[in-house]
Amino acid sequence: MTGPDPHQDVHVHTTFSDDALSSPAACVIAAAEAGLREICLTDHVRRDTTWVPALVETVDQVRPPRDLAVYTGVETKVWDASGRLDLPDDLPHLDRILVADHRFPAPGGPCDPAAIAEDLWSGRVTADEVVALLMSATAAGIAAAAPRCERPVIAHLFSILPKLGLSEDDVDPLLVDELAAQAARTGAILDVNEKWSCPSPGVVARFLAAGAEVAPGSDAHAAQEVGHHPGAELTIARARELVVVADSVS
Numbered sequence: 184m185t186g187p188d189p190h191q192d193v194h195v196h197t198t199f200s201d202d203a204l205s206s207p208a209a210c211v212i213a214a215a216e217a218g219l220r221e222i223c224l225t226d227h228v229r230r231d232t233t234w235v236p237a238l239v240e241t242v243d244q245v246r247p248p249r250d251l252a253v254y255t256g257v258e259t260k261v262w263d264a265s266g267r268l269d270l271p272d273d274l275p276h277l278d279r280i281l282v283a284d285h286r287f288p289a290p291g292g293p294c295d296p297a298a299i300a301e302d303l304w305s306g307r308v309t310a311d312e313v314v315a316l317l318m319s320a321t322a323a324g325i326a327a328a329a330p331r332c333e334r335p336v337i338a339h340l341f342s343i344l345p346k347l348g349l350s351e352d353d354v355d356p357l358l359v360d361e362l363a364a365q366a367a368r369t370g371a372i373l374d375v376n377e378k379w380s381c382p383s384p385g386v387v388a389r390f391l392a393a394g395a396e397v398a399p400g401s402d403a404h405a406a407q408e409v410g411h412h413p414g415a416e417l418t419i420a421r422a423r424e425l426v427v428v429a430d431s432v433s
């Protein structure tokens with residue numbers, strides 16, 4: 184079985200993100216040096232971000248080697264439970280939009296995960312309610328991103344769970360399967376994230392089994408980190424083993 188290509192990086196920040204160090208050109212050079220076939224530049228945006236056209240223009244001017252595909256994207260958070268995204272209204276059509284769980288997407292807007300953790304601890308909400316809201320908001324966020332780019336990417340799925348005092352054990356596998364089926368149907372890619380070490384092989388296996396594409400993402404904030412995602416590659420390898428085992432017992 185052919186599987187996810189390790190020679191790609193679906194999640195890279197450049198100096199268009201205020202916390203990253205290397206220019207788009209430097210990241211593309213690093214990708215070529217690392218032997219990648221695909222790199223996606225994915226800088227942080229908010230609703231009031233104005234530089235996306237400049238990012239697109241800058242990346243257009245970079246001349247990558249012929250065997251390296253360079254995609255232009257942005258990373259944004261799911262704003263609320265309806266799946267609204269924290270994106271500028273006049274965004275140009277992009278190759279990728281990374282949909283991220285940087286804050287908890289509550290019905291009234293983004294919430295500090297620590298506040299939700301407190302609600303959970305005091306019994307004001309249940310883990311099932313919080314997880315159901317997170318999953319439905321993520322699915323809605325992917326649906327909102329789809330018409331605005333070639334392919335949405337689910338960025339570091341479940342990185343918010345530890346901040347909520349939860350883990351993947353609190354997530355009903357059926358909800359993971361629903362999201363995986365949506366990803367397969369819509370062409371959304373699952374970012375297996377080096378920096379956040381998530382999602383786990385078990386979750387990645389469910390996406391693979393559903394026929395969704397998964398890809399390693401370094402979440403690089405400097406050129407030397409581009410294409411460096413050994414943990415993510417191991418997670419994907421373990422996930423593929425899990426799929427093979429599940430196939431052989433069924």
Ligand SMILES: [Zn+2]
Nearest residue numbers: 258283338339
């Ligand atoms: Zn992120």
Ligand SMILES: [Zn+2]
Nearest residue numbers: 194196258402
């Ligand atoms: Zn990122």
